[in-house]
Amino acid sequence: VAFLDPDHELQVLREDLAWPPSLDSTGDLGTLRGLDNLEAGVIGRAATVRGEIVHRREYGVDDGGEGQNGPTFPETLALAQARLLEQFTRESRIESVSVAVERDPDVDGDIIATLRATATTGQPIGIAIPMGA
Amino acid sequence: VPTPIQYAQDFLAGVRGRLSPEAAARVDFSEGSKWDALAGGLARVMTRLEQVEAEAYDAHILERAVGSEVDAYCEAHGPVRRLSANKAKGAIAFHRPSAVAGGGYVPSGAEVRVPCNGSSVLFVAAADTPIAATATYVSVPAAAAMAGKASSVGRVAAGLSLTGQPGPLFDATLLPTSIDASGGVDIESDAELKARQRAYEQGKRGGTIESIRFAALSTPGVKHVVLASRYGVGSGGEGVAYVGDANWYADESLCADVARSLESWRAFGPSVNVRKMLLSKVASSATISLARSLVNYDQARLRALVVQKALDYFATRVDPYAWSATMLGARMSHADDEIVSVDVSCTVGGVASSGATSPLTIDGLVAAGGFPALLTVYSTDASLVSVQFEGS
Numbered sequence A: 001v002a003f004l005d006p007d008h009e010l011q012v013l014r015e016d017l018a019w020p021p022s023l024d025s026t027g028d029l030g031t032l033r034g035l036d037n038l039e040a041g042v043i044g045r046a047a048t049v050r051g052e053i054v055h056r057r058e059y060g061v062d063d064g065g066e067g068q069n070g071p072t073f074p075e076t077l078a079l080a081q082a083r084l085l086e087q088f089t090r091e092s093r094i095e096s097v098s099v100a101v102e103r104d105p106d107v108d109g110d111i112i113a114t115l116r117a118t119a120t121t122g123q124p125i126g127i128a129i130p131m132g133a
Numbered sequence B: 001v002p003t004p005i006q007y008a009q010d011f012l013a014g015v016r017g018r019l020s021p022e023a024a025a026r027v028d029f030s031e032g033s034k035w036d037a038l039a040g041g042l043a044r045v046m047t048r049l050e051q052v053e054a055e056a057y058d059a060h061i062l063e064r065a066v067g068s069e070v071d072a073y074c075e076a077h078g079p080v081r082r083l084s085a086n087k088a089k090g091a092i093a094f095h096r097p098s099a100v101a102g103g104g105y106v107p108s109g110a111e112v113r114v115p116c117n118g119s120s121v122l123f124v125a126a127a128d129t130p131i132a133a134t135a136t137y138v139s140v141p142a143a144a145a146m147a148g149k150a151s152s153v154g155r156v157a158a159g160l161s162l163t164g165q166p167g168p169l170f171d172a173t174l175l176p177t178s179i180d181a182s183g184g185v186d187i188e189s190d191a192e193l194k195a196r197q198r199a200y201e202q203g204k205r206g207g208t209i210e211s212i213r214f215a216a217l218s219t220p221g222v223k224h225v226v227l228a229s230r231y232g233v234g235s236g237g238e239g240v241a242y243v244g245d246a247n248w249y250a251d252e253s254l255c256a257d258v259a260r261s262l263e264s265w266r267a268f269g270p271s272v273n274v275r276k277m278l279l280s281k282v283a284s285s286a287t288i289s290l291a292r293s294l295v296n297y298d299q300a301r302l303r304a305l306v307v308q309k310a311l312d313y314f315a316t317r318v319d320p321y322a323w324s325a326t327m328l329g330a331r332m333s334h335a336d337d338e339i340v341s342v343d344v345s346c347t348v349g350g351v352a353s354s355g356a357t358s359p360l361t362i363d364g365l366v367a368a369g370g371f372p373a374l375l376t377v378y379s380t381d382a383s384l385v386s387v388q389f390e391g392s
Helices: A006-013 A034-047 A074-088 B004-017 B021-026 B034-064 B068-076 B190-204 B209-218 B252-263 B299-316 B325-333 B362-368
Strands: A015-017 A031-033 A094-103 A110-119 A124-132 B089-095 B104-106 B111-116 B119-125 B129-131 B137-144 B154-156 B175-182 B224-229 B239-244 B272-290 B339-348 B351-353 B374-379 B385-389
Touching (some): A031 A034, A034 A110, B004 B034, B034 B190, B111 B154, B111 B175, B137 B175, B209 B224, B224 B272, B224 B374, B239 B374, B252 B272, B272 B325, B299 B339, B299 B385
Parallel strands (some): B239 B272, B272 B374, B272 B385
Antiparallel strands (some): A110 A124, B089 B137, B224 B239
8 A cells, every 4th residue: 555644544534433432532522533434434334224314315224124033045145245235335435345245153144244445545444244134 | 394304414514614624624424424323313303303393383273273273273184074963863653543544654754843851853754654554653764853962852752743734645643652863963062173183193193113112011021012003113103012921921911001001101102002912833843954864963962953943033033923934944954054955844723834924014904904903923832843854
């Protein structure tokens, strides 16, 4: 990765409140900056059920209910992968993205989504997101 | 009234406006950011407050309305309309001393005055009613000439009189002797109409059906709750809460406890009736193929794992009224990686079944004739799960 100007990273990937809330060294609300913020945003997008944010009807993953309490059929996994990919490509701070979805070996019926992406700043992102099926 | 989107946009614009341009450029306001999600939450609260305020305003208008203003309000706020006045209806008995006069009839429109409470009510024969040549008695259907509660004279057996000559074929020896008439009502008063309109609005008011679930589950002894709402679970509206204890059973006392608990939430939510569940046990028989010969496996251990998966399936369904043999088989197949296929057949009460869903959507309920009196829910026991292994 080429040298990245911290100011440029902040301008592009921006800064947001940390969640769950935390306090910084001055006692103010903690924040996430740059790539950390983008990663938190991506996880938040995957964890949000579509329609949950009242004025963002298209934001979040449509749970559909097909896989509710059901086994992780290949079809269910493919559906989850498509929905996650659709959401991640809507994120304007991501240049390119791919998603792999597989059964969670530890939790029966759950899945793990593995995201590999490149931010518009050129930085790579790799996150594993555990999710209910 | 602003929309939720406008509220959210106003909030975000307000926050941005208080930041320096440099700070505003780096703060994340993108969709799904914390600020954006906060704006959404506030918009939801503001919209609800607007709704509450509008409801209070409407209630005030209805309270002050008089006469036609009440009718106009009801027409603008739903299907409730003022009930019109009704005429009392009944039958007048006519008698004659003997049948020698032959046949004839009491014609429609014949008028009989009936004494009542110091005054009198005029009744009119509703149909031409023949009297047989050999009969001395005829019962004539009649209705009051004027609508109103006063026309409900009940049974009067004295003082009835004909007004005028009904017609040429009327036997003048026939005399009205008694009447039994009821059903006369006055036009609905403003107070009655307002009460019905308020009841309608209260039942329709969007509430927190989830709070109903919470209140029902908070009642000691209640373990299972299924909600069916006239406007769909998740929104508001009147509905039914089906409740059961750990064994899916509810007696009258438990239902009464839940109803009492829900009453304390009534002001904040929809009206909900409490009904019982009916537990039905599913028996399943699974035939399992394994990857290798049976001698390679501890069959007792595998059997226990498969039975546990079946119990887990029934224990973790979101909707206890729905189950699927296919899903059950798929869950069993997760018991061990060596399982190649599972063939499941199920019976409920001795009858083969592949699963059940209950029509808890508004369309399904309407099609099925309304909320069921008892909601059939399904479970199973370890003793009802039979497992066989294929192969040698």
